[in-house]
Amino acid sequence: MTKNMIRVSNVIKSFGDKEVLKGVDFEVKEGEVYALLGSNGAGKTTMINILATLLTADSGTAMVNGYDVVKEAQNVRDSIALTGQFSALDEFMTGRENLLLMANLWKVPNAREKVEEVLDKVGMTSAADKRVKSYSGGMKRRVDIAMGLISARSVLFLDEPTTGLDPEARYEVYEVIKELKNEGTTIVLTTQYLKEAEELADKIAILHGGQIVVEGDFSELQAQHHKEHGEKNANLEDIFIKVVKKGK
Numbered sequence: 001m002t003k004n005m006i007r008v009s010n011v012i013k014s015f016g017d018k019e020v021l022k023g024v025d026f027e028v029k030e031g032e033v034y035a036l037l038g039s040n041g042a043g044k045t046t047m048i049n050i051l052a053t054l055l056t057a058d059s060g061t062a063m064v065n066g067y068d069v070v071k072e073a074q075n076v077r078d079s080i081a082l083t084g085q086f087s088a089l090d091e092f093m094t095g096r097e098n099l100l101l102m103a104n105l106w107k108v109p110n111a112r113e114k115v116e117e118v119l120d121k122v123g124m125t126s127a128a129d130k131r132v133k134s135y136s137g138g139m140k141r142r143v144d145i146a147m148g149l150i151s152a153r154s155v156l157f158l159d160e161p162t163t164g165l166d167p168e169a170r171y172e173v174y175e176v177i178k179e180l181k182n183e184g185t186t187i188v189l190t191t192q193y194l195k196e197a198e199e200l201a202d203k204i205a206i207l208h209g210g211q212i213v214v215e216g217d218f219s220e221l222q223a224q225h226h227k228e229h230g231e232k233n234a235n236l237e238d239i240f241i242k243v244v245k246k247g248k
């Protein structure tokens with residue numbers, strides 16, 4: 001049986017009197033690409049930060065790689081890599097130097113070989129000796145993802161990895177995610193580009209009104225949409241808009 005890498009159960013989180021997550025439940029299986037979608041402010045980053053031990057939920061439980069995010073936070077941190085919208089790279093160092101620094105910090109065995117391996121994986125070998133400040137947005141994002149891949153982590157969180165990138169750069173990052181997916185990496189992805197979720201994700205979830213209101217693979221979402229709205233072969237954008245409108 002495939003292992004559950006993530007198990008979220010009845011997670012509730014408020015900021016002051018603003019209730020953002022109102023009982024979130026979901027599971028992600030090993031090797032699955034799980035896309036968490038939602039409008040701006042729906043709570044996607046909040047949920048990911050709870051899973052990444054950067055925030056604590058008010059109640060409910062969340063497990064990553066079999067570890068409780070509160071009681072076994074260090075084990076969870078050792079199990080995950082998180083890449084956000086904002087680059088954590090040193091602009092004055094080269095891509096290779098950034099990766100090597102990270103590999104040494106994490107005491108990765110055979111650091112140099114590992115750096116070459118991840119550079120190759122994200123297609124950045126030929127530009128590896130140029131300073132990060134000369135990179136395009138897509139190149140920076142690819143090295144960011146490579147930073148996450150430096151140590152063998154069980155789950156990769158990609159929080160809006162393509163936001164703010166032009167279409168060409170987005171495509172480059174998209175190709176990297178596809179490659180990781182083919183290798184069987186468990187990925188939780190948030191994205192504003194529904195086409196990406198449609199093509200990359202094994203499972204799509206829509207977070208709305210503080211809960212997961214729809215979940216399934218794309219064809220299941222299409223079938224549900226067909227049943228409710230009589231529209232066949234809808235794209236994810238149509239489905240998303242109907243779900244979000246209905247929930248209002």
Ligand SMILES: Nc1ncnc2c1ncn2[C@@H]1O[C@H](COP(=O)(O)OP(=O)(O)OP(=O)(O)O)[C@@H](O)[C@H]1O
Nearest residue numbers: 015016018020038039040041042043044045046047
């Ligand atoms: N530290 C905080 N203090 C107060 N409010 C916060 C905090 N972090 C998030 N929020 C609020 O919680 C809500 C959810 O934010 P979150 O960033 O999780 O949403 P999101 O779905 O990731 O949105 P986006 O797509 O815009 O990134 C927003 O209304 C936000 O303003």
